Amino acid sequence: MGTRPGRGTANRGGGRAGTRLRRGGVAMAGGGPRRCRRLEADAARAVLGAADTLLFDCDGVLWRGEAAVGGAAAALGRLAAAGKRLCYVTNNSSRTRAAYTEKLRRLGFPPAEPRHVFGSAYCAARYLRQALPLGAAAYVLGSPALAAELEAVGVPHLGPGPAALPGPAPADWAQAPLDPAVRAVLVGFDEHFSYAKLCQALRYLLRGGPDCLLVGTNRDHRLPLEGGTAIPGTGCLVKAVETAAQREAFIVGKPNRYMFDCVASEFDIDPTRTIMVGDRLDTDILMGNSCGLTTLLTLTGVTTLDEVKGHQESDCPARQSLVPDYYVDSIADLLPALGD
């Protein structure tokens, strides 16, 4: 890891084995197999009753693109009415906390405040605010939203938007001006990613050596779109910068626990009373499992039950760590357990 760990840390949640034994009668502490069960209404009442916080991934769980998942808003409304704390954890670095609360409102979800939204743009800004010396700036490969989150926490930055090479020859590229204040390179989703930006990122990292942080919002390799298509994800851009710099980025997004640590340090979170709800095994479920949360997969996003079964039947510990505790076809399936 080329960067310093975040200072904001959380309860490390050691209560997993006990919770498991209570819930399913399956001993987990000895490394026994994980089992994923459908969360039927009776079990759902018990599981939800034992939780005070639910963390929701957004795309593929609450909505797909601009359309809310049917029944999702009603389910969250009932959870809120039952006094549950609802937080939103997303690797998407292209929207601010404020934009997420506005989208939740627009799609009929219960009112949320920006402080309940933990996007990778906010979490990256928070990390840099803690890790950078006062006045130090970040060179940003990312969106206006990422820049806005940096601004909101007072981290100076440069970079968003298109950039051209400063001349026709490699010797020109290696002599473009560098901002003396830059002490971090931050890589998020950047539709203007280019060789010119990669070049500047490398030059800041070479100039600063270990004193220049390298931070990525997430490693998602693709963004799925409606209709089964996909576009390259931030993970591709992070890999390009890591390859140039020959060092590993600190990743704030799922499955890294930093995103959960952000939630836990800003709210009074007991991991054993927290449910992580997501549609991706290698981000949502892995983070939830490794932070000692109860994990609930919904099949409204990118994962099929066959993939879960494949991991479940594997002897490989890395694959076992991708198996959720429970699954539902959709979070609307929680409605019967939540009464009227």
Added chain:
Amino acid sequence: MGTRPGRGTANRGGGRAGTRLRRGGVAMAGGGPRRCRRLEADAARAVLGAADTLLFDCDGVLWRGEAAVGGAAAALGRLAAAGKRLCYVTNNSSRTRAAYTEKLRRLGFPPAEPRHVFGSAYCAARYLRQALPLGAAAYVLGSPALAAELEAVGVPHLGPGPAALPGPAPADWAQAPLDPAVRAVLVGFDEHFSYAKLCQALRYLLRGGPDCLLVGTNRDHRLPLEGGTAIPGTGCLVKAVETAAQREAFIVGKPNRYMFDCVASEFDIDPTRTIMVGDRLDTDILMGNSCGLTTLLTLTGVTTLDEVKGHQESDCPARQSLVPDYYVDSIADLLPALGD
């Protein structure tokens, strides 16, 4: 490997252990340690006398930027006069074979023909000509030189130059037109590399599945420039595409043996009578060692003798494979062994 192996293959050079025993009295076949020795004049006469072909890396060996390494042109002149076959093997994909012969001429090296130059642009074009069905095209992330080499061997292509995203939203990017003839994505050095191009590359790879080849010219992660600076190398771009596509590219450049196989299939090459001369351990020397060539490191480029010693003292077979048979400070050091 997501691509078919090239059809043009070469003598696999099984005579390494015997050659070693003859040369240094050190048994290599049993996996004993490799030793790198300075090539003094007496040994140089014997080593050069036993060789009929020398393969030269270019930048850092023959020249640095636009300046020839002192004495290098004279040394190659004498090798040519002594009847040695001289070939040039370079991972640089930004120049054609013709441009290399012109540069050799300009810097005073003995006359070379384009067919003696094996740049990664030419080798990639040759690979695609063999591996693609007739009429199939390549989507190219690369330079005009890469396009010219494709043209020279008759592989249709599209892509070089800047590309813009075809609209403001991800849904637009996933609907840009795709050329129906494209059956390969070729990644070389591309100063116009951008998210838009990465997106198109992924879309061709997703459309074609295993029937769309993914080929990279090389994995060099940086291009060193004069003055100790560096810019990102083709390896960064290849990694970005590989990450998006979640598959491995076929790499034509060093240390992959494909580049040597190109030389060997176009000339009558006996690996045991061939010397690979280079300045990089992880490309030039590794390819030479793994193809059964005699390997000679020159210290005029990116490698120090301390790095060689580190590998030599390591027990790790992967590091041992980076140790050259011999080193010289500069190929000008060969002059005394070559008479007047």
